[in-house]
Amino acid sequence: MTASQESLPPGPPGPPGPRRPAPARRTVVAAVGVAGIAAALAACGDSSDSGGSEPAGNAASAGGGGSEEIAKTSDIPEGGGKIFADAGVVVTQPKKGEFKAFTSTCTHQGCKVTKVDAGTIDCPCHGSKFSIEDGSVKHPPATQPLPEKKLKVSGDSISLA
Numbered sequence: 001m002t003a004s005q006e007s008l009p010p011g012p013p014g015p016p017g018p019r020r021p022a023p024a025r026r027t028v029v030a031a032v033g034v035a036g037i038a039a040a041l042a043a044c045g046d047s048s049d050s051g052g053s054e055p056a057g058n059a060a061s062a063g064g065g066g067s068e069e070i071a072k073t074s075d076i077p078e079g080g081g082k083i084f085a086d087a088g089v090v091v092t093q094p095k096k097g098e099f100k101a102f103t104s105t106c107t108h109q110g111c112k113v114t115k116v117d118a119g120t121i122d123c124p125c126h127g128s129k130f131s132i133e134d135g136s137v138k139h140p141p142a143t144q145p146l147p148e149k150k151l152k153v154s155g156d157s158i159s160l161a
Contacts, residue, residue, distance in 0.1 A: 071158045073099070081116035081132050089149050090121050091158060092132035099153050101160065102135040102146035113146075121146065 070087045076099060081092030089101045090113060102121065104113050111125035120129040120138050128142035135146035150161035 067152065067159050067161075069157045069159050073153065073156045073158060076158070079119065079132075081121065083113060083116065083121075085112065087160065089160065090116060090146070091151070092116065092121070094119075094133040099151055099158060100133070100135075101149040101151045102130070103149060105146075106142060107137075107144040107146060108142035 070084050070089070071082065071091055073093075076082055076091050076093040078093050078096050081090050083090050083104055085104060088104050090104050092100045092102070094100060105111070106113055106123035106125065106128050108123065108126055108128050111123050113121050113123045113130075115122040115124070116132065119132055121132060121135075122129050123142070126141050127139060128137065129139035130136065130142070130146045131138050135148055137143060137145055152159050152161040
């Protein structure tokens with residue numbers, strides 16, 4: 001044995017032969033960072049479940065913006081609203097005959113809103129609530145209002161403008 005081998009403490013029993021060097025700290029930290037980023041990106045991916053509380057994908061582009069009917073005026077309760085996940089919008093009727101639309105993606109962390117109740121649009125992820133009248137924040141943690149979408153109401157037909 002050489003002098004350098006004698007000064008090493010005995011390692012765990014294992015197969016005979018040369019020992020592989022342990023990975024450098026930089027390598028371990030980089031690997032953990034990459035794994036964390038991959039997990040975060042996977043959590044932010046688009047979900048095919050339209051009613052879940054998972055973060056939404058690119059809901060702003062969902063549904064486009066053509067003149068395709070998304071609802072009838074009779075589908076939207078006065079003082080309430082309805083979520084149209086496929087179109088990525090929430091349509092509300094704050095007052096009789098007044099229809100508004102907002103993105104269905106919460107501004108806090110991108111979750112899909114799942115309920116319209118008691119004058120608010122509710123996100124299940126962290127409890128944010130938004131006004132059915134103007135999309136403003138009624139209950140944090142969200143700090144930004146839901147962006148308004150343009151609607152076209154023609155007779156009893158509602159479509160995105």
